[in-house]
Amino acid sequence: MSKSRNSSRLAKQIRRRTALTQSTASRLAKQVRVRLPQPIADASEPRQRRLEAHMAHVLASRFQDRQLNGALLGAQDAQTAPGHLGLTVEPTMADEVLRELLPRLDDSYGGLRGVPGLRVRPVDGGIVLQDSSGSARVFAETSDGRAWRLPTAEEGETPLWTRPLGDLSSEEHEEAEGWAGAWPTVPDAAVRDLMLSRVLRRPGLVNRASAPHGFANCYTHHSGDLVVEWCCGDTVEAYCAALLAHGFVDGLPPSETIELTSAHSARLGGHTVIVRRHSACQYDSGPSAQKITDSIEKGYSS
Numbered sequence: 001m002s003k004s005r006n007s008s009r010l011a012k013q014i015r016r017r018t019a020l021t022q023s024t025a026s027r028l029a030k031q032v033r034v035r036l037p038q039p040i041a042d043a044s045e046p047r048q049r050r051l052e053a054h055m056a057h058v059l060a061s062r063f064q065d066r067q068l069n070g071a072l073l074g075a076q077d078a079q080t081a082p083g084h085l086g087l088t089v090e091p092t093m094a095d096e097v098l099r100e101l102l103p104r105l106d107d108s109y110g111g112l113r114g115v116p117g118l119r120v121r122p123v124d125g126g127i128v129l130q131d132s133s134g135s136a137r138v139f140a141e142t143s144d145g146r147a148w149r150l151p152t153a154e155e156g157e158t159p160l161w162t163r164p165l166g167d168l169s170s171e172e173h174e175e176a177e178g179w180a181g182a183w184p185t186v187p188d189a190a191v192r193d194l195m196l197s198r199v200l201r202r203p204g205l206v207n208r209a210s211a212p213h214g215f216a217n218c219y220t221h222h223s224g225d226l227v228v229e230w231c232c233g234d235t236v237e238a239y240c241a242a243l244l245a246h247g248f249v250d251g252l253p254p255s256e257t258i259e260l261t262s263a264h265s266a267r268l269g270g271h272t273v274i275v276r277r278h279s280a281c282q283y284d285s286g287p288s289a290q291k292i293t294d295s296i297e298k299g300y301s302s
C-alpha cells in the first residue's frame with residue numbers, strides 16, 4: 001500500500017479512536033516513522049496487567065535518567081502474547097533491574113521498595129518474575145545471554161523476595177491493596193494498569209525517546225502516572241503518533257485517549273502517561289551526552 005494511503009487510513013483510525021480533530025489526526029498520521037511488524041498484544045488478565053504496570057512504575061521511578069543503550073526501563077525488546085510477556089533486558093542494567101523490582105524493606109527509605117509479592121526463580125535462559133498470586137509472571141533474559149545475579153540484601157534492608165510464593169508480609173499486602181485501588185490518587189486503577197502495561201510491552205516505541213542520546217528521563221509523580229522526558233529525536237507529535245499507530249490507546253473512551261497539552265507535551269490515557277520534550281538539546285552546553293553516558297556506565301560497574 002502506498003505511503004499516502006497508509007497515512008490516510010491511519011488518520012481515519014486515529015480520528016475514530018480519539019477526540020482529536022480530523023486535521024490533527026491527519027497531521028499525526030503523517031509523522032509516524034516506525035512500523036513494527038507484529039501487532040502488540042495486550043495482557044489478557046487484569047492480574048498480569050497489574051504486575052506489568054507495577055514493574056514499569058518501579059523501573060521508571062528508580063532508573064529516571066540512568067539508562068544505557070537507550071533502554072528506558074531497562075528493556076530493549078519485548079515478546080508479547082495475551083498470556084505472556086518476555087522482556088529482553090539491557091545486560092549492564094540487568095542486575096539492577098532485578099534488584100529494584102524485588103520487594104524489600106529499606107530502613108533508609110522507611111518502607112517497602114520494589115513490587116509487592118514479586119518472587120524470582122531462575123529458568124533456562126533467564127529468570128521468571130512471578131506474582132504471588134501465581135497466575136501473573138514475566139520472563140526476562142539479557143540481550144547478550146549473560147546470567148542473572150540474584151541480589152543480596154544490603155545494609156538496612158530486609159529482603160521479602162526470599163519468602164515463598166503467596167507468603168506476603170503485611171507491608172506487601174498493604175502496598176498491593178493500595179496499588180490495586182485503595183489509594184485515592186488513582187481515579188481508575190484498571191486504566192492505569194492497562195496503560196503502564198502497554199508501556200512495558202512497547203520498548204521498540206517507548207525507547208524512541210532515549211535513542212538519540214542513549215538515555216532520556218523517566219519518573220513518576222505518584223502511583224498513577226509515568227512521565228517520559230527527552231530532548232532530541234522525535235517531536236511529541238511524532239512520538240505519540242507512533243504509539244497511536246500501535247494500539248496504545250485502543251479501547252479507552254475517546255476523551256481519555258490523548259490530549260496534546262502544548263507543542264512540547266501530551267497526556268495519554270487520561271493523566272497516566274505524560275510525555276514531554278525539551279525545546280532544545282540539553283547537552284549542547286555543559287557536560288556532553290557522551291560524558292553523561294560514561295558516568296552512567298561507571299555507576300553500574302561500581
Ligand SMILES: [Zn+2]
Pocket residue numbers: 212213231232280281282283
Ligand atoms: Zn538532545
